[in-house]
Amino acid sequence: MSITDDSVEVTVRLAARRVKCPCGYTSAAAYDHAPRRWRHLDFGRHKVWLKYPIRRIECPTCGVRTEDIPWARPTARHTRDFEDMVLWLVTRTDRTSVSTLMRCAWRTVTSIVTRAVDALIDSRRLENLYRIGVDEICYRHPHKYLTIVGDHDTGKVVYITEGRGRDSFSEFFEQQSAKERDKVQVVSMDGSPAFRAAAEDHVPQARQCMDPFHVMQWVNRALDRVFSDAASVRRTLSMQAPEWRKARTVLRLGKNRLTKKHKSLLRTVTAADTEVGTAWRLKEQFRDLYRKIAPRNAARYLRRWIEEARSCGIDAFVQLARMIDKKSEQICAAIELGISNALIEGINSTIRLINARGYGHHSAESLKAMIYLNLGGIEVKLPTQT
Ligand SMILES: [Zn+2]
Structure with missing residues (x-):
């Protein structure tokens, strides 16, 4: 010594x-x-x-x-204890804190994570998948995407690859054996025709459905448009920027989550512009499809909603009704099959957290490793934990 x-x-x-x-x-x-x-x-x-x-x-x-x-793990230049401490920390705090506390370079943190994930990820994770969901995330603007595949039954991310095309999703299925692919019963996704085509190529037996998350995104975007048109086109609303932003958030919030203050702001906005009022009501009715309607009544309820939106006279919602009509079968399939938002919301909120903590902006490789570490079912323990 x-x-x-x-x-x-x-x-x-x-x-x-x-x-x-x-x-x-x-x-x-x-x-x-x-x-x-x-x-x-x-x-x-x-x-x-x-x-x-x-x-x-x-x-x-x-x-x-x-x-x-x-x-130490094979090829590592840090002991297992050192690496485990780094892994434990990166799932809890930002990159600068980790590198300061551990007294090592940023890129050392990244390389420890990347290599350890490689060693710790369950190599049999693609074997028993029955209900999967696929989503794309933009990790660098413009046009840099990752395709992420998750397991609805465990909430874990099982595959990540670059791109968002038919090839990217096909690559996942190609990692599986024919027997493993046969087990897949449900694939949930956004409206992407590329994902849809890949699923049809590789798991034709699986039922395809639309994640409620993405459908609600469409609805909220249409509502946003009606609201911003109230200020810029119809000029029925004049608000300062901070209040305008607040009102937009309140409009998007679910009715059941509104506070007294929210409700009064909502009344002001919908009284000033009736189109915003109609759009908000249609949005809430659509939310009910996922929250209140029994699966056996979903198709009928959705049909009525589409008819109503189509004849409401608001462009954004007439277009929305058309999009939803095209996907109505997949939207109802998600309700019937009990596909929740847990997986997709988990992925999205974890990626926001990874970015906020400073791990997301470096390379696709390091972002992939961080997503696996947080959502891939890797159990990290401190050296002092037993
Ligand atoms: Zn050997």
Whole structure:
């Protein structure tokens, strides 16, 4: 052991003399060895390093490999404890705090996460999927997308790849065996024709449905348009920017979540512009489809809603009614099959959090690793937790 003002270096010796390949094979003879250091958890203000002449082994299956050691993952330059501490922290706090606390570079944090996720992700996660959902997220403007596939039954993300086309979603199915694909019964998605085509190619037996999340997004966007037209086209509303933003949020909020103040703002807006009032009522009626209507009545209820929206005289909602009409079968399928928003909302809110904590903007690779770490079912424990 050698100690300086700011570091402690500990020389390690292994009790077992046999050399172990990461695959499990052991041998009495080493191929060769070379000195290596691993960064371990700090001892007070001292950085701690483990030092050991790491051996290589000639494995009959793997060829010449670096030996497996108990304190670090293969190819790592940090100990398992150090890495686990980093992984635990990145799911809870921002990147600057992690790199300051652990006294390592930002890119070290990223590379630890990327490599550890590779080692820790369940390699059998594609085997038993019955109800899956696919979504796209834009990770860099413009036109940089990730396709994300999740399992509705566990809420876990099971596959992430770049792009958002037919190829991206097909790539997921190509990772599965024919037997695994046969198990897929339900695929939920947004309105994308590319995803739809990929699902038809690979899992023709599966029922396709529209995630309520995306349908509600369409409805809210139409409502936004009616509201902004009230200010800029019809000029029935004049509001200062902060109040205008507040009113837009209130309009989007579900009726059951409105406070007294919200309700009074809503009354002011809908009294000044009747189209906003009609649009808001149609939006609430649409929400009821997911909240209050029994699945067996959903198709009839939706049909009535489409007729009403179509004849309401508001452009944005006439167009919306047309879009919804085209997807009515998939919209009702989601209700019948009990597809909730939990998965898609979980993905979206986690990605917002990852971005806010400063992990999202670097590369598709590091964002993918962070999504897997947070939503891929990887269990991270502190070295001190048992
Ligand atoms: Zn081996």
